[in-house]
Structures are given as C-alpha cells and as structure tokens.
Amino acid sequence: MTDEINPDEAPLPTAQATAAAAYNAPSGEVPRDAMWAAIQARRSSASAEGVHLELPNPTPRVTVTHTTRGALPTLSRWVTLATVSSVIALGALLISTRNGSPSVTVDAPIVAAAKADSTASAVAWQQASTEHFGFAETMLATLSAPGPAESDAQLSAWSRDLLQSTRLLMDSPAGRDPKRRALLLDLELVLVQLVQSGPTMQLDDRTVMDELLSQSALLLTRIRTTVPAGMPASRN
Amino acid sequence: MDNQQLIAQVLSGDARAERAFYDDNVDKVYRLAYRLSGDSALAQEFTQETFVRAFARLAQYRGDAALATWICSICVTTTLNGLRSTKTRHKREAGYDEALTFAIPTRESEPDLKERMRHAIDALPEGYRTVFLMHDVEGFTHEEIGISLGIETGSSKARLFRARRKLRVALAEFEGEWA
Numbered sequence: 001m002t003d004e005i006n007p008d009e010a011p012l013p014t015a016q017a018t019a020a021a022a023y024n025a026p027s028g029e030v031p032r033d034a035m036w037a038a039i040q041a042r043r044s045s046a047s048a049e050g051v052h053l054e055l056p057n058p059t060p061r062v063t064v065t066h067t068t069r070g071a072l073p074t075l076s077r078w079v080t081l082a083t084v085s086s087v088i089a090l091g092a093l094l095i096s097t098r099n100g101s102p103s104v105t106v107d108a109p110i111v112a113a114a115k116a117d118s119t120a121s122a123v124a125w126q127q128a129s130t131e132h133f134g135f136a137e138t139m140l141a142t143l144s145a146p147g148p149a150e151s152d153a154q155l156s157a158w159s160r161d162l163l164q165s166t167r168l169l170m171d172s173p174a175g176r177d178p179k180r181r182a183l184l185l186d187l188e189l190v191l192v193q194l195v196q197s198g199p200t201m202q203l204d205d206r207t208v209m210d211e212l213l214s215q216s217a218l219l220l221t222r223i224r225t226t227v228p229a230g231m232p233a234s235r236n
Numbered sequence: 237m238d239n240q241q242l243i244a245q246v247l248s249g250d251a252r253a254e255r256a257f258y259d260d261n262v263d264k265v266y267r268l269a270y271r272l273s274g275d276s277a278l279a280q281e282f283t284q285e286t287f288v289r290a291f292a293r294l295a296q297y298r299g300d301a302a303l304a305t306w307i308c309s310i311c312v313t314t315t316l317n318g319l320r321s322t323k324t325r326h327k328r329e330a331g332y333d334e335a336l337t338f339a340i341p342t343r344e345s346e347p348d349l350k351e352r353m354r355h356a357i358d359a360l361p362e363g364y365r366t367v368f369l370m371h372d373v374e375g376f377t378h379e380e381i382g383i384s385l386g387i388e389t390g391s392s393k394a395r396l397f398r399a400r401r402k403l404r405v406a407l408a409e410f411e412g413e414w415a
Contacts, residue, residue, distance in 0.1 A: 012372065022353075023357050030263055039258070215363075
C-alpha cells in the first residue's frame with residue numbers, strides 16, 4: 001500500500017458529484033408515523049403468531065462426489081434442519097420465559113435452570129451452525145467447480161434449502177457469536193442471489209455472475225477460516 | 237440518555253424508548269433504503285423490515301459498532317435482498333456496456349448529465365454501486381461501510397475507486413465540459 005493518490009481516488013468533479021447526489025434523492029418528508037404504525041402492527045402480529053417454523057419442501061438432492069469436506073448425505077441435512085429448528089424453538093421458549101410477567105417471583109433453582117438452558121441452547125446453536133457452514137462450504141466449493149453429478153437445478157434447490165436454514169439460524173436468539181452471525185448474513189446474500197438466478201443458475205449480466213462467483217470464493221475462504229474443519233462444535 | 241440506556245429500556249419493553257430508538261434512526265435508514273431502491277414504497281417497506289429485524293435482534297447488539305451503523309447494516313442487507321427478490325434492479329439496470337453506449341456523445345440530443353449519471357450508476361455492479369452511494373452520496377465512512385457490508389475497509393476503498401473509475405469513463409464526455 002502506498003499513500004500516493006491515483007486519479008481514481010480523487011472525488012468526482014463537482015458537477016458530476018452534484019449529479020450523483022440527485023440519484024434516487026429522497027423527496028418529501030419521511031413518513032415516520034405511517035411506517036411506525038406498520039412496524040408496530042408487524043411486531044404485534046409476529047408475537048401473536050409465535051415462532052413460525054417453515055421447513056423446506058422436498059427438493060431434488062445433490063450427490064456430491066468431489067467435496068472438500070466430504071459428501072454430506074441427505075439425512076444429515078435434515079438432521080441439521082431439525083437441530084436448527086430445535087435450537088430456535090428452545091430460544092423462543094427462553095425468550096417467552098424471560099418476557100413473562102415481571103411480578104412473578106422466580107426461585108433461584110429456576111433461574112439456574114434457565115441459565116443452564118440458555119447455555120445448552122447456545123451450544124446447540126453453535127453445533128448447528130458448524131454443521132450448516134459445513135454444508136455451505138461444500139455447496140460453495142461445488143458451485144465454483146461443479147462436477148458431472150451436479151445439475152444446475154440441483155444446485156439451485158440446494159441453495160434454497162441452505163437459504164432457509166441460514167435464515168432459521170439467523171433468527172434464533174440462541175446465536176450470539178458475532179463472527180458467525182456476520183458470516184450468516186453474508187451467506188444469506190450470496191444464497192439469495194443464487195436462488196434468484198433460478199433453476200438454470202443463469203444470470204443475465206456477466207459482471208453480476210462474475211461478482212457472485214467472486215463473493216462465493218471469498219465467503220468460502222471466510223467460512224474455512226471461521227469454522228475450520230474438525231472444529232469441536234461445543235467449543236464456546 | 238445514551239445508547240446503552242436506550243437499548244436497555246427498549247429491551248425492557250418501554251414503548252416510549254422504542255419510539256425514541258426509532259426516531260433517532262429512521263431518517264438515516266429511510267434515506268439509505270431510498271438511495272438504494274429509488275422507490276418510495278420500497279424504501280418504506282425496507283425501512284419497516286429493518287426496524288422489525290432490529291427490534292428482534294437488539295438483544296444481540298454488543299456495541300462493537302455504533303448503533304446507527306449496526307442498524308444501517310441491517311438496512312443494507314434487507315434492501316439488497318429485497319431488491320433482488322422483487323427484481324426491481326433488473327428493470328433499471330441497463331448493463332455497463334449499455335452505459336458506455338450512452339456515454340458516446342451524440343451532439344444532436346445529448347442527454348442531461350443527471351440522466352447519464354443515473355444510467356451510469358445503475359449500470360455499476362451492485363457492490364460498487366452500494367459503496368459509491370454510501371460513501372460519496374450519503375457520507376458514510378469506509379469503516380462504517382465495511383461494517384455494514386461485512387467487508388474490509390480496504391475492500392470498501394477499492395470498490396469506491398473502481399466505481400469512480402467506471403463513472404469517469406461513462407461520463408468522460410462531460411468531464412471536460414463541466415469540471
């Protein structure tokens with residue numbers, strides 16, 4: 001790195017900067033009250049419904065023949081989804097316990113049990129996320145170098161499954177590891193793009209596709225760094 | 237009241253604190269959602285989604301980043317995901333090659349600089365466009381952008397410089413006249 005300024009580092013000329021400032025410039029006042037009412041309605045609705053778990057529809061499965069961490073059979077993927085769901089259900093239970101009536105006197109053994117449950121929930125989340133990142137790593141590695149066994153439709157279906165379990169993990173209150181949460185957010189971004197590319201995994205814009213592959217490669221590296229293979233799931 | 241106190245009150249279910257938290261951050265979130273989406277209805281939808289998520293995840297906020305930056309990171313993720321799912325971006329995105337075509341001067345009917353800038357920004361790859369709008373238009377720092385997008389500060393700078401380079405190329409004709 002040098003401190004030399006190259007032409008690209010300089011701000012745009014004033015006229016162009018002014019034109020850029022007009023790009024999607026918000027007009028009028030921010031509709032604060034209307035949005036607040038909608039937000040409150042959604043939050044009320046969500047808490048009335050409780051935790052809604054949506055398991056993926058059965059989709060074609062991918063037989064991985066050349067992965068970096070070994071093939072992961074279909075059964076394991078469902079086990080992971082079930083684990084993720086359990087973690088979220090446990091987290092929701094803890095939250096609902098925490099949000100209970102404040103006038104209730106809570107006995108010390110109950111508090112201790114709740115803490116133990118919270119720890120167990122965090123460990124379970126950690127374990128589920130480790131397995132999940134394993135699947136994600138395999139999928140991303142396959143994406144960059146697909147073998148004869150993987151069709152575009154299968155990869156697309158796989159992405160959809162992963163996206164669902166990624167969101168389940170993100171929504172779990174048991175997940176408190178900031179690094180893993182950041183990784184899940186980035187994984188969600190990549191998976192959404194893959195799912196949006198449709199069953200043929202085609203993107204119109206070559207630049208976008210290149211960027212997606214580049215993002216996938218970077219994400220793969222970060223997953224391998226954050227969740228090394230063989231890392232004990234209950235480490236934290 | 238500082239942010240920690242505010243968060244504690246929000247988490248305890250204080251309705252006034254929730255509204256104060258919202259009022260403190262809604263303008264910045266809405267502006268960002270509008271910049272990225274270019275549509276009032278979508279910006280409102282993404283702003284609402286951002287706050288629904290922020291309230292749901294507030295207990296997980298650890299203070300590693302400023303609260304406003306944390307919320308903006310949720311806003312960016314929500315907005316970009318939302319734009320992809322609604323396919324709105326595809327309607328506006330002309331493709332960079334097309335933007336270059338736009339940039340070829342046609343003396344008979346030269347489009348307005350703002351219009352060309354719009355096409356050129358639309359044609360930027362999403363990662364470049366997001367960083368450019370956040371930094372050069374909305375005034376975020378590279379550190380804030382890095383946190384919001386989950387990328388290194390250096391990557392934010394690199395994307396900004398590449399975005400500017402592409403814009404300079406696309407608007408080269410104007411640079412001499414207006415600079």
